[in-house]
Amino acid sequence: MNISYELNQELLQDYINIANGLFYPLEGFMNSSDYHSVVDNMTLANGEVWTIPICLDIDYDTYMKVVDSEKLNLTYNHKLIGYILIDDCYMIKNDEVIIKIFGTKDINHPGVKKELLKHKYRIGGKIIVKDETILADNLKPKEIKSYFKNKGWNTIAGFQTRNPIHKAHEHLQRVALEVCDALFINPLVGWKKKGDFSEEAVLTGYKTMIEEYYTGLNIYFDTLKTPMRYAGPKEAIFHAIIRRNLGCTHFIIGRDHAGVGDYYGRYEAQELARYLQSKYNLGIELLLLSEPYYCKKCSQIVSDHTCKHTKDFIQKISGTQIRNMLAKGKRPSEIFMRKEIADSIIQLKENIFIKG
Incomplete structure (x- = not known):
């Protein structure tokens, strides 16, 4: 089954920064192990320091379609730009992790407010770029x-x-x-x-x-x-x-x-x-x-x-x-x-x- 997910501008930018190496050693969006290790310990699962989660959040319908899949196509402006090799699918509890990331649950905090708008369903795995033109005009x-x-x-x-x-x-x-x-x-x-x-x-x-x-x-x-x-x-x-x-x-x-x-x-x-x-x-x-x-x-x-x-x-x-x-x-x-x-x-x- 060929399933696609449309990235918003911010997810696209994270995708680009992973691909270009700005977010090294990340090779893709964080899986559950890396995500929870970053939130709890400020390190990736391998022990390397990393302090901010970089995640692909998706809606419930897409999550249910890909939960047993190996790949998810990624699009922007409805054009295929690449895909993610699915390592795992997981859910997070925003109210529990937000205070660990931001030090507060106050919804007036702009980062907290923004995080609460994201889907709780996440996909982790390595990204593969198919359209190299999206990497132009970004730091390399x-x-x-x-x-x-x-x-x-x-x-x-x-x-x-x-x-x-x-x-x-x-x-x-x-x-x-x-x-x-x-x-x-x-x-x-x-x-x-x-x-x-x-x-x-x-x-x-x-x-x-x-x-x-x-x-x-x-x-x-x-x-x-x-x-x-x-x-x-x-x-x-x-x-x-x-x-x-x-x-x-x-x-x-x-x-x-x-x-x-x-x-x-x-x-x-x-x-x-x-x-x-x-x-x-x-x-x-x-x-x-x-x-x-x-x-x-x-x-x-x-x-x-x-x-x-x-x-x-x-x-x-x-x-x-x-x-x-x-x-x-x-x-x-x-x-x-x-x-x-x-x-x-x-x-x-x-x-x-x-x-x-």
């Missing part, structure tokens, strides 16, 4: 690594972001350039929640930064297509693994990496990073950097490692404040964001943010 580790090698860069720091660059991020990036031969700025441009900065705003800001201030530096810029999970500490490690697969030797984890609201502690991601680095060989060095802020006494961007002035002198670089000002068409203080970047984003007008 072999090509990125070859570029780094040709440049003679031996150490490369990866930087993850979903926002336009501001002074705090610039500080972290310049610190990384002091430590490594090069910096790979790799903004995430997959699904994000309503009100987040649009892909156009992020790319416009960085284009301006690179042209105006990073000219001639050892910087490589490209986008990463994968959804935000907003899973905080676990997603920080997931982001590091992806950048390892792309050839980075180092990865920056700052304050509240991949967080949202007040669901995670300011340095909870760094605590998890320290724990996993002490227990496993992650294949990448994690740069755990303190939150940068502006000190009015020092008259520059500092961190608690380089400045001990009292809180009266401290001005936090607030992403929320920057977002609110740009939304009103106002340029934030240059303490927070360079004026050229702010102006380039403001001119996008109604395209600055993701709409519902």
Whole structure:
């Protein structure tokens, strides 16, 4: 029996990232053993660190048709793109596993809300790509690594972001350039929640930064297509693994990496990073950097490692404040964001943010 399943855009992107090697060592969507090991232990069944489930969720009717099958055809826009060699079919209990993934059951958490919309029926197994054209215009580790090698860069720091660059991020990036031969700025441009900065705003800001201030530096810029999970500490490690697969030797984890609201502690991601680095060989060095802020006494961007002035002198670089000002068409203080970047984003007008 020839059974097909139509992938949505996010499942397609996971499929592409598996095929291209961004999600190495995964060769397909997770089977039950890998899924439960990731949720419970933050490792695949073979013991290798992995912190975010990558699953193929399917509807009940398809599940019942393929439960005894060996293969499921995968389509996108009703065109065959490949298939999955079925290792197993299984069901999950969303309410039991969600708190293990996100640390909360609160349906107001965007990752939790999104996860609850997925089918509880899952198919695990290796994927086989039949239409190679779907892999175009996506990051390919072999090509990125070859570029780094040709440049003679031996150490490369990866930087993850979903926002336009501001002074705090610039500080972290310049610190990384002091430590490594090069910096790979790799903004995430997959699904994000309503009100987040649009892909156009992020790319416009960085284009301006690179042209105006990073000219001639050892910087490589490209986008990463994968959804935000907003899973905080676990997603920080997931982001590091992806950048390892792309050839980075180092990865920056700052304050509240991949967080949202007040669901995670300011340095909870760094605590998890320290724990996993002490227990496993992650294949990448994690740069755990303190939150940068502006000190009015020092008259520059500092961190608690380089400045001990009292809180009266401290001005936090607030992403929320920057977002609110740009939304009103106002340029934030240059303490927070360079004026050229702010102006380039403001001119996008109604395209600055993701709409519902």
